Amino acid sequence: xxxxxxxxxxxxxxxxxxxxxxxxxxxxxxxxxxxxxxxxxxxxxxxxxxxxxxxxxxxxxxxxxxxxxxxxxxxxxxxxxxxxxxxxxxxxxxxxxxxxxxxxxxxxxxxxxxxxxxxxxxxxxxxxxxxxxxxxxxxxxxxxxxxxxxxxxxxxxxxxxxxxxxxxxxxxxxxxxxxxxxxxxxxxxxxxxxxxxxxxxxxxxxxxxxxxxxxxxxxxxxxxxxxxxxxxxxxxxxxxxxxxxxxxxxxxxxxxxxxxxxxxxxxxxxxxxxxxxxxxxxxxxxxxxxxxxxxxxxxxxxxxxxxxxxxxxxxxxxx
Amino acid sequence: xxxxxxxxxxxxxxxxxxxxxxxxxxxxxxxxxxxxxxxxxxxxxxxxxxxxxxxxxxxxxxxxxxxxxxxxxxxxxxxxxxxxxxxxxxxxxxxxxxxxxxxxxxxxxxxxxxxxxxxxxxxxxxxxxxxxxxxxxxxxxxxxxxxxxxxxxxxxxxxxxxxxxxxxxxxxxxxxxxxx
Numbered sequence: 001x002x003x004x005x006x007x008x009x010x011x012x013x014x015x016x017x018x019x020x021x022x023x024x025x026x027x028x029x030x031x032x033x034x035x036x037x038x039x040x041x042x043x044x045x046x047x048x049x050x051x052x053x054x055x056x057x058x059x060x061x062x063x064x065x066x067x068x069x070x071x072x073x074x075x076x077x078x079x080x081x082x083x084x085x086x087x088x089x090x091x092x093x094x095x096x097x098x099x100x101x102x103x104x105x106x107x108x109x110x111x112x113x114x115x116x117x118x119x120x121x122x123x124x125x126x127x128x129x130x131x132x133x134x135x136x137x138x139x140x141x142x143x144x145x146x147x148x149x150x151x152x153x154x155x156x157x158x159x160x161x162x163x164x165x166x167x168x169x170x171x172x173x174x175x176x177x178x179x180x181x182x183x184x185x186x187x188x189x190x191x192x193x194x195x196x197x198x199x200x201x202x203x204x205x206x207x208x209x210x211x212x213x214x215x216x217x218x219x220x221x222x223x224x225x226x227x228x229x230x231x232x233x234x235x236x237x238x239x240x241x242x243x244x245x246x247x248x249x250x251x252x253x254x255x256x257x258x259x260x261x262x263x264x265x266x267x268x269x270x271x272x273x274x275x276x277x278x279x280x281x282x283x284x285x286x287x288x289x290x291x292x293x294x295x296x297x298x299x300x301x302x303x304x305x306x307x308x309x310x311x312x313x314x315x316x317x318x319x
Numbered sequence: 320x321x322x323x324x325x326x327x328x329x330x331x332x333x334x335x336x337x338x339x340x341x342x343x344x345x346x347x348x349x350x351x352x353x354x355x356x357x358x359x360x361x362x363x364x365x366x367x368x369x370x371x372x373x374x375x376x377x378x379x380x381x382x383x384x385x386x387x388x389x390x391x392x393x394x395x396x397x398x399x400x401x402x403x404x405x406x407x408x409x410x411x412x413x414x415x416x417x418x419x420x421x422x423x424x425x426x427x428x429x430x431x432x433x434x435x436x437x438x439x440x441x442x443x444x445x446x447x448x449x450x451x452x453x454x455x456x457x458x459x460x461x462x463x464x465x466x467x468x469x470x471x472x473x474x475x476x477x478x479x480x481x482x483x484x485x486x487x488x489x490x491x492x493x494x495x496x497x498x499x
Contacts, residue, residue: 243321248322250355253355254353257356261332261343261347
């Protein structure tokens with residue numbers, strides 16, 4: 001009995017486990033990706049596109065699975081888990097590169113002067129203590145003057161001169177100055193908000209100068225009245241008041257007035273309105289209404305009457 | 320003549336609301352004929368729209384008065400109610416004071432209302448509240464500001480002031496030249 005035919009038929013059904021390609025597939029197990037760099041076979045692609053694409057995808061999946069099964073595994077309750085190697089494919093950045101920081105004022109100056117920055121160590125060697133101490137911060141070397149137990153004082157110093165306090169004040173002043181410069185650097189680096197171009201448009205600059213000039217012209221003792229006039233100098237113009245037209249329609253004025261009224265109601269700012277707030281808030285005087293409805297007995301009596309009217313009638317009948 | 324600015328409207332309305340409270344809406348939102356406020360030479364006039372439109376054609380120096388004068392703006396920007404506004408204040412007043420016949424003349428000569436002259440007063444009137452003063456037969460005589468709340472008036476002596484005088488109809492004679 002010749003089984004070679006049957007075997008051949010079975011072989012054809014079971015596709016090859018190993019994938020052979022002209023250019024070997026690039027497998028990146030870390031990203032679970034396979035890249036097929038082989039050129040497309042035009043004949044078979046044109047003959048049956050779906051079939052051809054399926055076969056390529058199948059080869060890729062087969063190669064990936066083969067790679068996965070060759071990875072070291074750990075056992076877990078859900079079955080063996082493969083440990084993926086770190087990905088090898090270089091992906092492009094998602095975000096654009098950060099912009100370089102704008103240089104600080106010192107950096108600009110140092111660049112102009114050709115000064116190179118020498119980075120100081122955080123620690124300095126203390127000869128007296130024979131150990132490394134912080135340059136600043138906790139037990140910092142910059143606080144030596146403040147913690148030393150004896151301080152040399154000039155002969156002509158004030159009676160109440162406190163060398164510790166002086167040293168501390170000087171240090172605090174240095175910190176404050178640095179912080180101020182830092183804030184100024186930040187402010188310089190901030191982009192100008194839209195619409196305000198103090199340095200930008202020449203029209204803005206002109207307006208600014210005109211305003212400054214107008215202020216200075218009226219800043220003398222006589223409010224500019226007896227100042228010498230320059231040639232071609234124009235008379236200062238004040239701001240013209242603007243009012244609604246007199247013939248504005250009564251309807252629009254009414255709506256405007258009602259809006260003002262509702263605004264006034266919302267802000268009972270004056271003392272008077274506050275004191276009469278409870279009664280002024282509505283037309284009905286609640287206290288008075290309760291008094292007349294309950295015939296002077298108060299709201300509690302009124303509620304009792306309304307709730308247990310039956311009981312009251314019963315009582316009355318008894319009497 | 321011009322409409323009030325928002326700031327001016329606020330000042331006028333707060334002053335009026337002191338007397339008529341929420342009823343101020345009835346002045347602005349009138350059912351019969353639309354009325355509006357107009358400013359002419361510091362004076363605030365409450366005028367119907369039709370007469371306001373007629374007055375537009377009168378030149379500013381020639382326009383003496385129109386509608387009802389409600390009061391005037393002081394140079395400091397405060398608003399002072401005039402007695403001419405009494406008709407509207409009396410109509411919509413929230414708090415009222417009635418004075419006895421023997422107290423009418425003293426009030427009309429510009430004096431404050433004393434406890435002895437007090438005939439009736441609206442219940443629950445708070446302190447420093449704008450009130451309209453009536454005679455006992457319900458004729459409006461003027462307006463003022465309460466010195467004490469209704470409850471506090473009970474234990475005052477007869478010469479104590481109840482209502483501070485602000486304006487009275489006697490001004491029609493006394494201030495005839497400057498009132499309008």
